[in-house]
Amino acid sequence: MSITSAATLATLDRSGPRRITDLAVIEGVTQPAMTVLVRVMEESGLVERRGDASDKRVTLVCLTKAGTSYVQTRHQTGVDAFARLIDELTDDEVEALVAALPALAHLAELESQDQEGSKR
Amino acid sequence: MSITSAATLATLDRSGPRRITDLAVIEGVTQPAMTVLVRVMEESGLVERRGDASDKRVTLVCLTKAGTSYVQTRHQTGVDAFARLIDELTDDEVEALVAALPALAHLAELESQDQEGSKR
DNA sequence: GAGAGATACATAAAGCATTCATATAAATAT
DNA sequence: ATATTTATATGAATGCTTTATGTATCTCTC
DSSP states (O other): OOHHHHHHHHHHHHHOOEEHHHHHHHHTOOHHHHHHHHHHHHHTTSEEEEEOTTOTTOEEEEEOHHHHHHHHHHHHHHHHHHHHHHTTSOHHHHHHHHHHHHHHHHHHHHHHHHHHHHTO | OOHHHHHHHHHHHHHOOEEHHHHHHHHTOOHHHHHHHHHHHHHTTSEEEEEOTTOTTOEEEEEOHHHHHHHHHHHHHHHHHHHHHHTTSOHHHHHHHHHHHHHHHHHHHHHHHHHHHHTO
16 A cells, blocks of 8 residues: 555545546646556455546546545544644643644645645 | 655764664665665765774765755755745744644654654 | 674565556547 | 547556575674
C-alpha cells in the first residue's frame, strides 16, 4: 500500500467518487500511474470502477465497503496515536493547542490552496 | 533527489557525520539502499565518505560544502514559504500560534521518540 | 592464539511505484 | 464533416527500494 494509494483512498472517502484524471491531479501523479493504482486497488477490493452515463469516456472510482472500512480504520489508528501523544502533554499545553486550533486549521487551508495553485 | 536523500542530508546537517548503518536506521531504509544513496550523493558532490581510524569496516558520511549549502538553501526555502503563509493569518491567529509553540515542540519531540521506539 | 559469531558495508538481482510515450475512443469546437 | 481536445488504457523506461549474498573486520569465548 503506497503513500499515493492511501492518500487516494482518503480522498475518495472525503469527497466521494472521482474521475481518474481528477484523482491524478489531486494526488500529484500522472494519469497512467493513477490508472494502474486504481486497477490494483480494484483487484484488492478496495475500490470499484463505474462508468458515467453522461460521458462514455469517464471512469468513476468509488470506495467499496471494504475500502471505506480500511480508510476509517487507518484514520482511527492515527487519531488514537495522536490522542496518546496529547495525553502526555500538560493541561496548559493542551489548552494552548486548543486555542490555536482555528489558526492551525487556517494554515492548513492556506497550504492546501498553495499546493493547488502550484499544480496549475 | 528523493525524499530519503533530502532527509539524509538534513540529518547530516543536524547531527554531523554518521555511519551508513546509522543513517539507514534513522531514515527507515535498509542498509544497501543507504549505501547506494550515499554513493549517488557522493558522485553529486553533496557528501563525502571517510574511513574511521578506530574501525576499518566503517564509512563515515559527511556533508561537503555544496551539501551544506544545498540543505540550508532548501531549509530557507521552506522557512520563506511558511512565513508567507503566516503573513496571511490575523494577528490573533499568530498570537495563538506563538502561544502554542512550546506545546507543538513538545508534541514533535514525543512523536520523534515514538518513531524511534517503533523502529527498535 | 584460534575459531566462532557478530557487525559494517558493498554488490547484484528483483520488486514496486512512477513517468514518458503512445494509442484508442469519445466529446467539443469550428 | 473535420479538426482539436479530453479521458483513459497500455507498454516501455526509470528511479528508488528491498532481498539475497559476499567480503572484511571486530569481538567474544575457549
